[in-house]
Amino acid sequence: MIRSLWTAATGMKAQQLNIDTISNNLANVNTSGFKKSRVNFQDLMYQSLREAGTPNNQGSQVPAGIEVGHGVRPAATQKLFAQGSFQQTENPLDMAIEGDGFFQVVRPNGQVAYTRDGSFKRDSDGRIVTSDGYPLESDITIPEDATEVSITAEGRVMVKQPGNEEVTEVGQIELARFSNPAGLKSIGRNLFAETPASGNPTVDIPTEDGFGTISQGYLEKGNVKVVEEMTNMIAAQRAYEVNSKAIRASDEMLQQANNLKR
Amino acid sequence: MLRGLYTAASGMNAALERTNIITNNLSNSNTPGYKKDQTVNKSFSEMLLNRMPDQEAIGKAGLGAKVDQTVTDFSAGSVHRTDNSLDWAIEGEGFFAVQTPKGVRYTRSGNFTLSQDGQVVTQNGNPVLGQGGSLQVVGEQVNVDNQNNLVVDGQVVDQVRVVTFSDNNGLVKEGDDLYRATPDVGNQFMATGTINQGYLESSNVNVVESMTNMIEATRHYETNQRVIKTYDKSLDKVVNSVGRL
Numbered sequence: 001m002i003r004s005l006w007t008a009a010t011g012m013k014a015q016q017l018n019i020d021t022i023s024n025n026l027a028n029v030n031t032s033g034f035k036k037s038r039v040n041f042q043d044l045m046y047q048s049l050r051e052a053g054t055p056n057n058q059g060s061q062v063p064a065g066i067e068v069g070h071g072v073r074p075a076a077t078q079k080l081f082a083q084g085s086f087q088q089t090e091n092p093l094d095m096a097i098e099g100d101g102f103f104q105v106v107r108p109n110g111q112v113a114y115t116r117d118g119s120f121k122r123d124s125d126g127r128i129v130t131s132d133g134y135p136l137e138s139d140i141t142i143p144e145d146a147t148e149v150s151i152t153a154e155g156r157v158m159v160k161q162p163g164n165e166e167v168t169e170v171g172q173i174e175l176a177r178f179s180n181p182a183g184l185k186s187i188g189r190n191l192f193a194e195t196p197a198s199g200n201p202t203v204d205i206p207t208e209d210g211f212g213t214i215s216q217g218y219l220e221k222g223n224v225k226v227v228e229e230m231t232n233m234i235a236a237q238r239a240y241e242v243n244s245k246a247i248r249a250s251d252e253m254l255q256q257a258n259n260l261k262r
Numbered sequence: 263m264l265r266g267l268y269t270a271a272s273g274m275n276a277a278l279e280r281t282n283i284i285t286n287n288l289s290n291s292n293t294p295g296y297k298k299d300q301t302v303n304k305s306f307s308e309m310l311l312n313r314m315p316d317q318e319a320i321g322k323a324g325l326g327a328k329v330d331q332t333v334t335d336f337s338a339g340s341v342h343r344t345d346n347s348l349d350w351a352i353e354g355e356g357f358f359a360v361q362t363p364k365g366v367r368y369t370r371s372g373n374f375t376l377s378q379d380g381q382v383v384t385q386n387g388n389p390v391l392g393q394g395g396s397l398q399v400v401g402e403q404v405n406v407d408n409q410n411n412l413v414v415d416g417q418v419v420d421q422v423r424v425v426t427f428s429d430n431n432g433l434v435k436e437g438d439d440l441y442r443a444t445p446d447v448g449n450q451f452m453a454t455g456t457i458n459q460g461y462l463e464s465s466n467v468n469v470v471e472s473m474t475n476m477i478e479a480t481r482h483y484e485t486n487q488r489v490i491k492t493y494d495k496s497l498d499k500v501v502n503s504v505g506r507l
Binding site: 002003004007008010011014015018038040041042043044045046048049051052053061062063064065066067068069070071072075076078080082100179180182183196197198199209210235236238239242243245246249250252253256257259260262 | 274277278279281282283284285286288289290291292293294296299301302329330331332333344345346371373375376377378379380385386401402429431432434435436437438439444445446469472473476477480483484487490491494
């Protein structure tokens, strides 16, 4: 059969995955702490019909061979951890990280997950929890009678209680950092889990080298740029279309070949 | 049989091979750093026709066409901004050197990431090479300056190996965006191209041009098919009309 039929099909499949990824980015345009993904493509293997450098019948060597490629494949969906923009919320438990770190939260199964989504709340016990009720790894409880909560850039959580002029420290938020954040696995709910590719987390207090500082009263928005995604979508859609045209052309050629025989 | 039948068939085969290559270009129109292939068609050498009894030459006949070579067009693709510090586009000539299990390979596709031990690697996990082996990043701020030096937290760590060859046509595509250097490449030099950090080079496939080539190839195929049919009609006459007793 015609190679190009399958070659063009790989192109259509690749662009479909591209659109899937772009759609997910666009769907999360307003998700706080969301990090966009992109698909990295690579060309598939080549069939060498004639190697370059083989001697020809005039005694010299052919300068270039005949190579036929077999299309394209997605190599990776890469998470891009560029900083998202900040939004001021004035909510005392909203925190944004300026830098590379992640908040550590404990999932119900006891495992630690990592997030950039700093929209924390207080649960009925006064603990600082995510919107899903997962507590911070460094379990911090805010006393019931606290009138004011302030979080420093270093992640120290201070509260003011009635009858006490001084603020008291109730806990310290620690951040985690990975040498290869792109290797983290997205597990949904704005959470990431470590994998062998991401490496083990190093944990330290904010403002340490590379961990970033905490800004109270701010939220980090998704780092999706709508214009960029729309442009990528147009490019992907047209690439899909052009591959479908190639399939049609190959099909017409097959038809021509079929018409040879009466 | 009629010689032209086979000549036209060779034309159909060449057009088919050309379509395969154009389709591969089109399917990689979104692959960063991809360089398009072009086909070179060649006619078979002409044959001398001789008169039967005295073997005197009376002229020549062509025997059709074949795809002789595929040539990779290494012209630069357009560059677009990604803001990812490990996306590197080479402006000008040159290839990144990549260490693979099969040996050193070359690529123009600069969408790199960090491995867990801090090496700059391709999407397949193969380390990108500097002057002193693989590029190691230990620190926060990764920069590439205009001499292709890798600067981590203000310290020059290594220089990225951006190389070129006396004859790029000796590079053979291996898939996964990699090229293998055959002995035909001649000497290897440090390239003059500079790295643009935060940018990616798109493929240099021109969709308009490829579509036009595809139309041309399919029409070429169709024309040769018509020729075969015409020959077939002549044969039909020969077999079914002339031979009728």
